[in-house]
Amino acid sequence: MKEIIRAKNSGFCFGVDRAVNEAFSIINPKGKTYTLGPLIHNKDVTNKLSEKGINEISVEEIKNLTENDTVIIRTHGVALDIYDELKGKRVEIIDLTCPYVINIQKKVKEYYDKRYKIVILGDKNHPEVIGINGYCENSAYITKTGNIDTPLNGKICVVSQTTEKQENWLTLINNIAKTAKEFVAFNTICKATEDRQKSAEEISKEVDVMIVIGGKSSSNTTKLYEICKKNCDRTFLIENAKDLVAIKENIKDAVKVGITAGASTPEWIIKEAMENL
């Protein structure tokens, strides 16, 4: 290997960086501290949190909490009713919802109250989308690809999961413009995601092998993989340096190797992988 090129915008975004720092700086809580779902899609980080005594619970487990407990809401945010349920349990809430996601939740509530039909570009099973949908009484029309299977009429308000692809946004807007007489569009794909995707796209065109570092269940990481794969046939998704062993044979003759990483990949994991290469 002659050259390793790291994409300019790779690794933790602002929201994740803040959430991880805050979670690790919690000291002496009264009772037990939990995250509602994994704090980020990275096992190394969540394992370290467990060592600190901060474990993951599911929404169904909220009922077992007591007043002394602390619950961390992760960057994805939660639906209004979950928030209310936590308040009802009188637990301490540490809300680490990404400010960009809070902005989407507010827009959705505002336009839903004005009787707009809400349309979300995103994955209906992704916690961020589930949370946003909770701000319009779960009435949103959700599409992952931007394709729609029913004409959308009336007044429409369109938003996007922060980690979506610009390409799908354009598809969705085009489909909505075909039938809707009036719509308001907030392109809420966050700048960090956009920049990360652009950098990855550029580099993947120049290299022989492209390595995407991130959780396999991370939405933004899998999208980075898809983008790179289009330009570079030898694109591989790894979770950390250990996974390099399995792809050793595929990359040994590469002259130029590109590296990018998802929003929930800590800096030390990226560095370790780069050193192992």
Added chain:
Amino acid sequence: MKEIIRAKNSGFCFGVDRAVNEAFSIINPKGKTYTLGPLIHNKDVTNKLSEKGINEISVEEIKNLTENDTVIIRTHGVALDIYDELKGKRVEIIDLTCPYVINIQKKVKEYYDKRYKIVILGDKNHPEVIGINGYCENSAYITKTGNIDTPLNGKICVVSQTTEKQENWLTLINNIAKTAKEFVAFNTICKATEDRQKSAEEISKEVDVMIVIGGKSSSNTTKLYEICKKNCDRTFLIENAKDLVAIKENIKDAVKVGITAGASTPEWIIKEAMENL
């Protein structure tokens, strides 16, 4: 010729019909009555108005009016400052602006006041567009094709001339969605235009010859011509029955002839042309 098929939606639209009826029903005005520009793009109609003593004046001639005069504002509407100038001259104003155009003017003013950048799909020289632009202090970005030569950022409000093509609307929305983070889109292409274009498109696919009746300076008529021409090579634009003579040779062997007419083509002109065929 074996068959003449008239497109379902052809001829006067609601706004034009109302304007022509109102103009012809003016009785005993105090002074002289003028239309600001030709009432509609049809010489037969404007000639008849002249016989009734209602003549056309230009914006530059407003300064010569006196208090006893009456001025008709045509369906296209006028900019706010022209309206104010007329009020200043204390003439009687008969405002026959199409209600659908008034709706666009109001939206533009509302969003301009909220500091949105206004974008108009339409012809910058068309009176309707000039009028609408007057509701945002002539600051609108105007595009005829939907293509834009500069990225549009910030908050954007998009409207369309009522007689635009849906195809251009989709092009424009796609271009705006590429750069704007927030935009509100009002598809103000009027239903009558849409229906007229759809009917013309369908029929032009079935016939040997397509005849579009309307003024050569009428925006919606030339768009009908363009739409039909795509499907039917032998498409002709005529102003009235007399123009049929010139195209006699081109249509004599046709089995099926389709007919459509612009929004400013009176019923009697359509009937006369059909009889002559």
